[in-house]
Amino acid sequence: MTKKKEHIAVHAEPVRGGAPGETLTPLVDVYEAPDGSIVLEAEVPGVAGKDIDIRVDKGVLTVEADVRLEEFGEPYAYTYQGFEGGHYFRAFALSDEFDRDRIEASLSCGVLTIRLPRAASARTRKIEIRGE
Amino acid sequence: MTIFRWPSGWDPFLGLRQVQRELERLFGDSVGAAGRQVGGGSYPPVNVLNGPEELIVQCELAGCRLEDIDLSITGETLVVKGVKNPPQDDSKLHYQRRERGVGEFSRTIILPDRVDADRADARLEAGVLTVRLPKSEAAKPKRIQVK
Numbered sequence: 654m655t656k657k658k659e660h661i662a663v664h665a666e667p668v669r670g671g672a673p674g675e676t677l678t679p680l681v682d683v684y685e686a687p688d689g690s691i692v693l694e695a696e697v698p699g700v701a702g703k704d705i706d707i708r709v710d711k712g713v714l715t716v717e718a719d720v721r722l723e724e725f726g727e728p729y730a731y732t733y734q735g736f737e738g739g740h741y742f743r744a745f746a747l748s749d750e751f752d753r754d755r756i757e758a759s760l761s762c763g764v765l766t767i768r769l770p771r772a773a774s775a776r777t778r779k780i781e782i783r784g785e
Numbered sequence: 786m787t788i789f790r791w792p793s794g795w796d797p798f799l800g801l802r803q804v805q806r807e808l809e810r811l812f813g814d815s816v817g818a819a820g821r822q823v824g825g826g827s828y829p830p831v832n833v834l835n836g837p838e839e840l841i842v843q844c845e846l847a848g849c850r851l852e853d854i855d856l857s858i859t860g861e862t863l864v865v866k867g868v869k870n871p872p873q874d875d876s877k878l879h880y881q882r883r884e885r886g887v888g889e890f891s892r893t894i895i896l897p898d899r900v901d902a903d904r905a906d907a908r909l910e911a912g913v914l915t916v917r918l919p920k921s922e923a924a925k926p927k928r929i930q931v932k
Contacts, residue, residue: 683880687878697824699912701911732835
């Protein structure tokens, strides 16, 4: 049985509040890597590394960024507008089993990857039976 | 107890969610419970800007690498095609949440003017594609001398 696998270690909270056009929710993938760490991948198009704010406070991981798309100024007029910049925000409730000091984040092609390694105390340990 | 799982990588509601996303974009926040979303989906949003000398098309392509994007112009039609690749060993990963979606996408944009495709310039930065398309001479306004 894969009962253990059913346990969801990272809970993604939907964004509350904020009028439309203000807060945008980056879509995320959350998966367990072969080494047991949990990987979050969030789409944050238009974000440069220095503009992103990632923090863990009281077991809640928040990802926040203010995004301004390249602006072209006066002579240009929108013929069609399908997206715009704004405030990206998403929060994740973490369980205690992660080593918060070893959380790593990287940004590539508009995708933010956050790696949450499991704490040594949370790893499954095989217990040898000593005989004789 | 048997737990039924959709095969990983296949999302039966992807089509529906795309429709929902488009509706949310049109009517604001009223359809979905969560705030407006950014990224994901196989229908990347675009902006088209019209300037005196050139057109600018911006396209949101988070997660696409340069080699995954195929851009072509035929007359006044710009086609952005591409693929969002899943991580390597995707089938071995145990997904807890999968919102971004993977796979091919294609978006066709009818440009508001004729452009000079040979002088087009496209750039991908932080998941946003910006294509600058200089207008062709025929599309530019011409001053006519009144005698």
